[in-house]
Amino acid sequence: MAFKGLRPISYGGREVWPLIEGGKGVSATNHMSSGAWAAAGGIGTISAVNADSYDAEGKIIPQIYNQLTRLERHDQLVRYAIDGAVEQVRRAYDVANGQGAININVLWEMGGAQQVLEGVLEKTRGLVTGVTCGAGMPYKLAEIAARFNVSYLPIISSARAFRALWKRSYHKVSELLGAVVYEDPWLAGGHNGLSNAEDPEKPEDPYPRVKAVRDTMRAEGISDDVPIVMAGGVWYLREWDHWIDNPELGTIAFQYGTRPLLTEESPIPQGWKDALRDLEEGDILLHRFSPTGFYSSAVRNPFLRNLEERSERQIPYSRVEAGEHTVQLDVGVKGKNFWVAPKDRDRARSWVLEGHTEALKTPDDTVVFVTPEERAIIREDQAACMGCLSHCGFSSWKDHDDYTTGRLADPRSFCIQKTLQDIAHGGPVEENLMFAGHSAFRFKQDPFYSNNFTPTVKQLVDRILTGD
Numbered sequence: 001m002a003f004k005g006l007r008p009i010s011y012g013g014r015e016v017w018p019l020i021e022g023g024k025g026v027s028a029t030n031h032m033s034s035g036a037w038a039a040a041g042g043i044g045t046i047s048a049v050n051a052d053s054y055d056a057e058g059k060i061i062p063q064i065y066n067q068l069t070r071l072e073r074h075d076q077l078v079r080y081a082i083d084g085a086v087e088q089v090r091r092a093y094d095v096a097n098g099q100g101a102i103n104i105n106v107l108w109e110m111g112g113a114q115q116v117l118e119g120v121l122e123k124t125r126g127l128v129t130g131v132t133c134g135a136g137m138p139y140k141l142a143e144i145a146a147r148f149n150v151s152y153l154p155i156i157s158s159a160r161a162f163r164a165l166w167k168r169s170y171h172k173v174s175e176l177l178g179a180v181v182y183e184d185p186w187l188a189g190g191h192n193g194l195s196n197a198e199d200p201e202k203p204e205d206p207y208p209r210v211k212a213v214r215d216t217m218r219a220e221g222i223s224d225d226v227p228i229v230m231a232g233g234v235w236y237l238r239e240w241d242h243w244i245d246n247p248e249l250g251t252i253a254f255q256y257g258t259r260p261l262l263t264e265e266s267p268i269p270q271g272w273k274d275a276l277r278d279l280e281e282g283d284i285l286l287h288r289f290s291p292t293g294f295y296s297s298a299v300r301n302p303f304l305r306n307l308e309e310r311s312e313r314q315i316p317y318s319r320v321e322a323g324e325h326t327v328q329l330d331v332g333v334k335g336k337n338f339w340v341a342p343k344d345r346d347r348a349r350s351w352v353l354e355g356h357t358e359a360l361k362t363p364d365d366t367v368v369f370v371t372p373e374e375r376a377i378i379r380e381d382q383a384a385c386m387g388c389l390s391h392c393g394f395s396s397w398k399d400h401d402d403y404t405t406g407r408l409a410d411p412r413s414f415c416i417q418k419t420l421q422d423i424a425h426g427g428p429v430e431e432n433l434m435f436a437g438h439s440a441f442r443f444k445q446d447p448f449y450s451n452n453f454t455p456t457v458k459q460l461v462d463r464i465l466t467g468d
Contacts, residue, residue, distance in 0.1 A: 003237045003467035005245055008041075009227055009253060011178065012101045012129035012151060016043055019464060020181075020229055022257025023047040023105025023132060025190060025435060026420035031088045032265040035095025036457035038102055045132060046092055048104045048120055050077065050388065050417065051084030063421065065386045070397060074387030077417075078112040082119035089124045101129040103153065107191070108136035109292050111387045111399040114144065121148040130178040135191050135294065136390075139165060142173035151178025153229070157185045157193030159212035166220055179253060180217065181229040182210050188232030189257050189437035191294040192286065200286050200295060206230065207243070214250050224250030231255035235439050235446070238467035256464070258437035262449065264456045269426045272434065275299070277449065281441040291394035291413045299434040303419070311412050313351050313369040314362070315344035332359030332369055360411040363393075368411055381415040388417040 008015040021037040023029050023045035030052065034044030052060045063080050065073040085104060092102050106117050121128060125148065133141050134155025145152035154170070156162045162180055170177060185194040186203035194200055213228055227250075234240065234254045243252050261268055262276050285300040289307045298304055317338045318325045327345050329338035331352040338359075340348070348359070348369060356369035360378065370378070385395035392398075394413035396405045416433065423432035443449050448463055455463065 002465045003244075004241050006237065006465065009251060010225075011043065014101065016100050017041045017461070017465065018227060018229075018251070018253030019043070019461060020103070020231075020253055020255040021045045021260050022189075022231060022255050023103065024257055024261075025107075026050050026417070027052050027424035028261065028266075028268055028435070029105075030267040031091035031095060032267060033260055033263065033457060034088075034102060035092035036263075036265045037260065037461065038092065038096035038100030040458045040461035041100050042461055043101045043103055043129070044092060044096065045103045045105050046085060046088045048081065048085035048088075048106045048116060049110055050081050050421070051088045053080065053084045053087050060425070065384070070385050070387055070395075071403060073385070074111055074397075074399065077386045077388055078115055078119075081110075081112070081116045082123070085116070085120040086123045089120065089127050093124075093127045102127060103130045103132055103151075104128055105132045108133055108138040108141075109191075109294070109390050110135070111389050111397075113138075113390065114140060117144055118147075121150065132181055134181070134183060134193065135292065137161065137165060139169045141165075142170045142176065145176045146173045149176075151176050153177075153179045153181050155181040155183050155193075155231070156213070157183055158195065158209065159216040161193065162213055163216050163220075166216075171220065174222070177222065177226055179227040179229050180213060181231050181255060182206070182213055183255075184209075184230075184232030185295065186232075186286065187438045189284070189297050189440070190435045191290060191292060191296045194286075194295045206233070210243075210252075211248055214248070217250075227251040227253040229253045229255050231257065232437060233439050235259065235442050236468055237464060241467075258440050259460060259464075260457065261436075262443060262454060263460055264454055268424060269429075271426070271429050272423060273454065275301075275429045275434070276436070276440055276443050277452075279436070279441045279444060284436055284438045284440055286438075289413055291392045291410070291416055292389055293391070293393055297436065297438060299436050299440070301434055302430045303432055303434070307412070307414065310368055310370060310374075313356055314366050314412070315340055315348060316364075316366045318365065329359070329367075332357060333367065338367070361408060362412055363408040363410055370411070375411075378411050381418060382409050384418075385415070386417060 009018045019042040029047040034046045037044035067073045130151030132153040141152045185192040290296045317340045319337045324341040325339035329340045351369040358375040359367040382395045390399045393410045396409045398405050419433040
């Protein structure tokens with residue numbers, strides 16, 4: 001018996017629980033976890049973001065880029081992405097064994113997103129029920145869904161964003177709108193849709209924001225049977241009981257991104273699973289270091305702290321003497337046209353004495369001070385760019401036209417593809433970006449996980465359905 005009258009919804013022509021597995025980035029969700037989530041009666045989500053493929057012996061094929069140019073490496077990345085996602089979908093479909101439903105998740109901001117999505121859907125006809133898509137404004141999502149006859153589920157963080165998508169293109173394909181995913185910009189893990197009008201330090205209650213989404217949908221004539229999916233901060237369903245069966249909100253479903261990380265079927269390495277058990281409240285940081293330019297949420301581990309400290313070793317400069325920039329920077333840079341404030345020159349000299357001897361220019365007329373080792377890694381990673389984003393602040397890559405953003409590559413950021421591939425395939429959790437939602441500290445507090453217990457996906461879904 002499900003919690004407080006939580007009822008199945010009709011999705012893709014069958015009854016499923018209104019519980020959706022969040023489709024997490026590079027290889028943090030795969031066929032095992034997604035297939036098992038569907039087999040338990042929910043909607044499993046394959047991440048179609050550079051998913052793993054396998055060789056004849058079933059071993060993961062490492063994604064290696066030996067090509068000389070970024071464009072050739074980008075083409076290779078797109079091939080890897082399509083092959084991997086197709087393989088994951090086929091395997092997940094088998095694991096699901098006719099139960100639940102399988103969605104795929106793509107980031108609209110990933111490099112070649114449209115090409116990847118079309119390539120995957122072309123080769124998995126009849127296996128994929130729907131496509132969730134966020135990180136940007138995926139105007140073309142509806143027309144792609146129409147071409148392959150799958151549902152589409154835009155991920156938005158405000159009623160205004162949904163209205164813009166609907167008015168511009170989605171109203172033409174209204175019948176395939178599977179759900180609207182409201183991803184809370186203060187609570188969700190990974191990339192977040194905070195707008196310039198919103199304060200990262202001041203979280204807003206999701207209820208009025210979701211009610212505004214429903215009001216917008218109703219104003220456009222969209223049925224209350226089309227669910228709004230609450231994503232971000234969802235742990236116990238009992239904490240959301242006033243949302244379930246609430247006529248103000250219409251049909252509500254719930255997305256779980258963080259809790260499925262700690263399951264038997266979750267593909268993340270054991271070190272990452274162990275680290276989740278030790279998190280305290282406040283250990284997740286909403287930050288702006290991502291090369292996408294979006295805010296994102298991740299564990300504040302040494303990797304992230306290093307980026308915070310790097311940005312703190314930063315001073316503004318001008319090319320001529322102006323305002324308070326009255327002295328020339330005499331450390332870390334070559335040439336004389338770096339005019340800075342006297343107090344900043346003193347700070348720079350102290351950083352150099354600590355070993356941060358290299359000053360790197362940023363796109364914002366500032367310089368950051370790093371060690372020679374850090375400088376070498378930054379330059380090497382920028383040179384090795386394989387074009388995994390449509391626009392990358394770190395490498396200045398762009399996936400169309402002249403293939404450059406036209407801005408200086410930003411040394412305050414990092415290669416997101418490198419670090420996500422590394423952590424997902426056994427690299428040190430302390431030295432890589434470790435995405436997590438802001439409720440991840442609850443693993444430590446939730447008695448379900450005590451004595452090092454790791455549930456199967458089925459056990460987790462059954463537990464969620466009780467309200468816990």
